[in-house]
Amino acid sequence: MAGYLARRLSRALLTAFGVVLLVFLLVRLVPGDPVDGILGEQASPAQRAALRERLHLDAPLPAQLAAFLGDVVDGSFGTSFRRPDRTVGSRIAEVAAPTLRLALASLGLALALALPLGVLAASRRATRTDRWVGLLAAAGLAIPNVWLGPLLVLAFAIALPILPLPGDEAPGALVLPAVTLGTALAATLMRQTRAATLEALGQPFVRAARARGLSRGVVLRRHALRSALLPVVTVAGAQLGGLLSGTVVVETIFERRGLGTLFVEAFFARDLPVVQGCALVIALSWVFVNLALDLLTDALDPRAQEAS
Amino acid sequence: MRPRVTRPRGATRSTRASLRGPLALLVAFVALGIALPFVAPEPGFALRESFEPPSAAHWLGTADNGVDVLGARARGARLAAFVALVVTGLAVSLGAALGTWAGYAGGRVDAFVGALMDLLQAFPALVLQVALLALVERPTLAHLVLALVLPGWVIYGRLARAEARTLRTRPFVEAARALGASTPRVLFRHVGPSLAGPLVVQATSGIGGVVLAEATLAFLGLGPGSSLAAGEGALAGPSWGALLDQGTAVLLRFPHVALASGAAIAATVLAFQLAGDIARDALDPR
Numbered sequence: 001m002a003g004y005l006a007r008r009l010s011r012a013l014l015t016a017f018g019v020v021l022l023v024f025l026l027v028r029l030v031p032g033d034p035v036d037g038i039l040g041e042q043a044s045p046a047q048r049a050a051l052r053e054r055l056h057l058d059a060p061l062p063a064q065l066a067a068f069l070g071d072v073v074d075g076s077f078g079t080s081f082r083r084p085d086r087t088v089g090s091r092i093a094e095v096a097a098p099t100l101r102l103a104l105a106s107l108g109l110a111l112a113l114a115l116p117l118g119v120l121a122a123s124r125r126a127t128r129t130d131r132w133v134g135l136l137a138a139a140g141l142a143i144p145n146v147w148l149g150p151l152l153v154l155a156f157a158i159a160l161p162i163l164p165l166p167g168d169e170a171p172g173a174l175v176l177p178a179v180t181l182g183t184a185l186a187a188t189l190m191r192q193t194r195a196a197t198l199e200a201l202g203q204p205f206v207r208a209a210r211a212r213g214l215s216r217g218v219v220l221r222r223h224a225l226r227s228a229l230l231p232v233v234t235v236a237g238a239q240l241g242g243l244l245s246g247t248v249v250v251e252t253i254f255e256r257r258g259l260g261t262l263f264v265e266a267f268f269a270r271d272l273p274v275v276q277g278c279a280l281v282i283a284l285s286w287v288f289v290n291l292a293l294d295l296l297t298d299a300l301d302p303r304a305q306e307a308s
Numbered sequence: 309m310r311p312r313v314t315r316p317r318g319a320t321r322s323t324r325a326s327l328r329g330p331l332a333l334l335v336a337f338v339a340l341g342i343a344l345p346f347v348a349p350e351p352g353f354a355l356r357e358s359f360e361p362p363s364a365a366h367w368l369g370t371a372d373n374g375v376d377v378l379g380a381r382a383r384g385a386r387l388a389a390f391v392a393l394v395v396t397g398l399a400v401s402l403g404a405a406l407g408t409w410a411g412y413a414g415g416r417v418d419a420f421v422g423a424l425m426d427l428l429q430a431f432p433a434l435v436l437q438v439a440l441l442a443l444v445e446r447p448t449l450a451h452l453v454l455a456l457v458l459p460g461w462v463i464y465g466r467l468a469r470a471e472a473r474t475l476r477t478r479p480f481v482e483a484a485r486a487l488g489a490s491t492p493r494v495l496f497r498h499v500g501p502s503l504a505g506p507l508v509v510q511a512t513s514g515i516g517g518v519v520l521a522e523a524t525l526a527f528l529g530l531g532p533g534s535s536l537a538a539g540e541g542a543l544a545g546p547s548w549g550a551l552l553d554q555g556t557a558v559l560l561r562f563p564h565v566a567l568a569s570g571a572a573i574a575a576t577v578l579a580f581q582l583a584g585d586i587a588r589d590a591l592d593p594r
Contacts, residue, residue: 015430018423018427019427019430026439026440026443138578138581138582141581142574142577142581143574144523144524146523146524146527146552146570146573147552147570150566151567153559154559154566154567165560241432242432244435245432245435248434248438248528249434249524249527249528252527263435264438264528264529267438267441267442267530270442275438275439275442276439279431279436279438279439282431282432283431283435286431287430
C-alpha cells in the first residue's frame with residue numbers, strides 16, 4: 001500500500017512538474033519578444049532592459065527555469081506586471097474563495113438534481129418518465145453556457161425579477177451562475193447515475209434483497225444507489241476540470257470577481273505572469289484533485305487498486 | 309437539393325431516417341452561410357438604426373451601428389464552419405497519426421506520447437487556449453486554429469492509441485506481418501481502416517465542440533472573430549460568440565441580439581451532437 005501510494009504521488013508530481021515546464025516554455029519559445037508585447041514598440045532601451053531583468057529574461061534558460069520554479073514553490077508565482085507591488089500569488093488568493101464557492105455550489109446543485117432523477121429514470125426504465133429525463137439530459141448537454149447564462153438572466157432577473165441582475169451583490173446572486181455552470185454537469189451525472197443504477201439493479205444482490213421481501217424503494221435507496229455512487233463520484237471528479245474552465249465563462253457573464261475573470265483580465269492587460277499563474281493554479285489543482293479522487297476510489301473499492 | 313446520405317455499413321433503415329433531423333439542421337447551417345450574405349442587407353454604419361427589433365427589412369433586427377443580425381449571423385456561420393472543419397480535420401489527422409504510432413510501436417514512443425497527452429489534458433482546454441492566444445499580440449485565424457488543435461487532438465490520439473494497441477495482436481494484423489508487409493503498409497492498409505469508425509463517431513460530435521469553443525473564445529473577446537467590425541475577405545466578420553457578447557451587454561433593453569446568436573450556437577452544437585449519437589449507434593457495435 002505504501003509503495004502504491006508513493007507511485008501514485010510521484011506520478012502526480014511528475015505531471016505537475018510537466019505542467020510547470022510547459023507553462024514556462026510556452027512563454028519563452030513563442031516567436032516574438034514578450035517585452036515588445038508588454039511595453040509596445042516605442043519603449044526606450046532602458047525600460048526594456050529593466051523589464052527584461054525583472055522578468056529574469058536576461059538570464060540563461062536553466063537559471064530562468066530555476067527562478068520560476070522557486071517562485072512556484074514559495075507560492076508567489078512571480079510579480080504582476082501591472083501591479084508591481086503585488087505578487088501573482090496574492091492576487092490569486094484574493095479571488096480564489098468566490099470561484100471555489102461557485103464551483104462547489106454548481107457541483108452540489110448538479111448532484112442534487114442528477115442523483116434523484118437518474119435513479120428515477122433507471123427505476124422506470126423505458127417508460128415516458130425515462131424518456132423525459134433523457135431528453136432533459138440531452139438538452140442540458142447541448143445548451144452552451146454562453147447562451148444559458150443570458151437566457152436565465154432574461155427569464156429570472158428581467159422578465160420575472162426574482163433574482164439579482166449580474167454584477168449586483170445581493171443575496172441569491174450565486175443562484176443563476178451556479179445553475180448556468182451546473183447544468184451540463186448535472187446532465188452528465190444524470191446519465192451516469194441512470195446507467196450505474198441500471199447495472200446495479202441487474203446484480204444478484206439486488207434480486208436477493210427483493211427476495212428477502214424488502215420493498216422496491218428500500219432496495220433502490222439502500223442497495224442499488226449505494227453501489228452506483230462510486231462511478232458517479234468518479235465522473236463528478238473528472239468533470240471538475242470542465243467546471244474550473246467553465247467558471248471563466250460564467251464569471252464573465254455574471255460579472256463576478258474570481259479566478260476566471262482575473263485570468264481573462266490579465267490576458268487583456270498582457271499581464272503574462274498573472275496569465276501564467278492562473279493557468280498553473282487551475283491545472284495544478286486539477287492534477288491534485290484527480291490524485292485525491294484516484295486514492296479515494298481505491299479506498300472505496302479495493303478491486304480498482306489491484307487492477308491499476 | 310436533397311443531401312445525399314450514404315448508408316454506413318451496418319446502419320439500418322431507421323438509422324438513416326433518424327439522421328434526417330440533424331442533417332436538415334446542418335444543411336440549413338451551411339446554406340445560411342453560403343446564401344445569406346447575398347440576400348441579407350450589407351453591414352453598413354447606420355447609427356440611427358442601432359438595436360432595432362425584428363422588422364421586414366431586418367428579419368432578426370439590428371445590432372450596434374445598424375448591423376443586420378441575420379446577415380452577421382450568416383457571416384458567422386462561414387467562420388464557424390471553416391474553423392470547425394479545419395480544426396477537426398487537423399486534430400483527427402494528428403491524433404490518428406500519433407496515437408496509432410504510439411499504440412502500435414509501444415515502448416518508449418508510447419510512454420512519450422502518453423505523457424504528452426496526460427500533460428495536455430492536465431489543462432482544461434479553455435485555459436490552454438486562452439494561455440496560447442495570450443502569447444501573440446494580434447491573434448489571426450491561424451493562431452486560433454493552432455490554439456484549438458493543440459488540446460483538441462488528444463481525444464483522437466487516445467482513441468487511436470487504444471485501438472491500435474488491441475489491433476496489434478489481432479490475427480489479421482499478425483498475418484499481414486507474417487506475409488512480410490512493412491510497418492507503414494500494415495498501419496495504412498490494415499490498422500488504419502479499422503480505426504476509421506470510432507474516429508468518425510468521435511469527430512462528428514467533436515465538430516460541434518469546436519464550434520462551441522470558437523464561439524466561447526470570441527465571447528470572451530479573444531481570437532480573430534471577436535471583433536465586430538467586418539473586415540476584408542470571405543471569412544472576415546464577427547463570430548457568433550462576438551455577436552452574443554454584444555447581445556449580452558445590451559440584454560436588458562434589446563434581448564433579440566443575444567437570443568438570435570445564442571440560438572445559432574445551441575442549434576449547431578445540438579445538431580452535431582445528435583449526428584454523433586446516431587453515428588455511434590450506426591458504426592459502433594458496442
